[in-house]
Amino acid sequence: MKLKLLYFARLREAFECAEEDVALPAGIDDVAGLTEWLRARGGAFARELAPGRAYRVAVDQAMAGPQTRLRDNAEVAVFPPVTGG
Amino acid sequence: MSVRVQTEDFDVGAEIARLRRGNPKVGAVASFVGVVRDINEGDVVAGMTLEHYPGMTERSIQAIVAEAKQRWNVQDVLVIHRVGELQPTDQIVLVVVTSAHRGDAFAACEFLMDYLKTRAPFWKKERRSAGSRWVEARASDDDAAARWEQTER
Numbered sequence: 130m131k132l133k134l135l136y137f138a139r140l141r142e143a144f145e146c147a148e149e150d151v152a153l154p155a156g157i158d159d160v161a162g163l164t165e166w167l168r169a170r171g172g173a174f175a176r177e178l179a180p181g182r183a184y185r186v187a188v189d190q191a192m193a194g195p196q197t198r199l200r201d202n203a204e205v206a207v208f209p210p211v212t213g214g
Numbered sequence: 215m216s217v218r219v220q221t222e223d224f225d226v227g228a229e230i231a232r233l234r235r236g237n238p239k240v241g242a243v244a245s246f247v248g249v250v251r252d253i254n255e256g257d258v259v260a261g262m263t264l265e266h267y268p269g270m271t272e273r274s275i276q277a278i279v280a281e282a283k284q285r286w287n288v289q290d291v292l293v294i295h296r297v298g299e300l301q302p303t304d305q306i307v308l309v310v311v312t313s314a315h316r317g318d319a320f321a322a323c324e325f326l327m328d329y330l331k332t333r334a335p336f337w338k339k340e341r342r343s344a345g346s347r348w349v350e351a352r353a354s355d356d357d358a359a360a361r362w363e364q365t366e367r
Contacts, residue, residue, distance in 0.1 A: 138265050138337035139348040183351070190270035192333070206267060206335075210351030213264070213295060213336025214248055214307055214327060 130158065130201050137208035140184065143173040153199075160186050161195035163205065183210050215283070215291045217275045219266060221298040224308055233292050233310055240289050240312040244319035246327050252302035254349070260341045262349075264297045264306070267335035271295070278329045282311075285325070286318040293326065295336065325362050332359040 130153045136144050157166055164186070167174045178184060186193045187206040199205065216233075226247060234240045252259055279291045289312040296306050309326045313319040338349040 135267070137267055137335065138339070187267070187270055187335070190267075190273050192274075206270070208267070208335060209337065209348065211332065211335050212338045212349040212351055213266070213334050214331035214355075 130155075130199060132163070132199065132202070133204045135204065135206040137206065139209045140177055140207055143177050145173075158199055159195065160188065160193050160197045160199065160205075163199060164195075164207075167207075178207075184208065185210060215276075215279050216293070217272055217279065218294045219268075219271050219297055220294065221296060223296070223305060224294050226305075226308060229292060229294070229308060230310055233290055234312050237289060237312070239314055241314045242316040242319040243310065243312050244316070244323040245308065245310045246323050247305055248307035248327075250300050250302050250304045250306055254340060254342075257342045257344070259302060260343075261299065261301045262341065263299055263339045265337045265339070266295075266297050270335050274334045275330065278326060278333060281329070282322045282326055286313065286322040287315075288313045288318055288322050291322070291326070293330070295330070295334070297336070328355070328358045328362060331355045 132151050132153060133148065134151055135148045136146055141147050153166060157163060164178050168178045185208055188197050188199065189203055226245065230243055230245060234243060250262060275293050279293065282288065282291065292310040294308040300306060309323050311319045311322045332355050339346055340349055
């Protein structure tokens with residue numbers, strides 16, 4: 130499955146990346162699977178997405194949870210808790 | 215209803231006048247203006263950069279406005295949120311609600327701000343004497359938003 134990943138704010142800086150296109154291995158089809166796959170990259174991904182760290186995921190511009198299913202060509206954003214207003 | 219994300223400043227008086235123009239059903243206008251402070255957590259703030267997620271920002275605010283319109287009897291809603299470089303004393307955010315009576319306008323305005331702070335994808339990076347740092351989300355903002363989940367109307 131192909132995805133467009135976006136990173137914002139502190140996570141964009143930590144990952145040194147604003148967006149990337151990825152192809153997920155077969156069998157990964159939800160947000161929990163995606164974050165586990167990203168953590169396996171090590172480095173900042175392992176650190177920032179470690180259990181207990183606060184981050185949020187949006188799928189196709191709607192807030193998502195660990196069980197949210199992914200679809201081919203979805204836009205998935207990973208970012209810190211929001212601080213607007 | 216109108217939702218705008220912009221770098222430019224806004225004129226509160228002109229925005230309120232435009233929102234209620236020609237609508238004789240409006241008996242109350244509640245507005246909230248958020249402003250950049252020069253101090254946060256005891257440290258001097260020289261300025262800040264506001265980042266957002268274009269597309270999702272507008273969609274999430276529209277969803278929050280739609281929820282407010284379901285919960286309260288409001289005539290119209292305007293939300294303006296600035297992004298980019300801001301200095302202390304600059305206006306950041308404007309929420310205006312018009313309704314027939316003040317109760318709906320006050321409640322919807324506060325609800326919109328509480329939800330905006332916890333659901334709309336904006337992030338602040340402050341410039342302080344010790345360098346720049348991303349502002350951390352506050353538990354008190356989550357608590358403020360959670361209050362509305364217990365209140366039914």
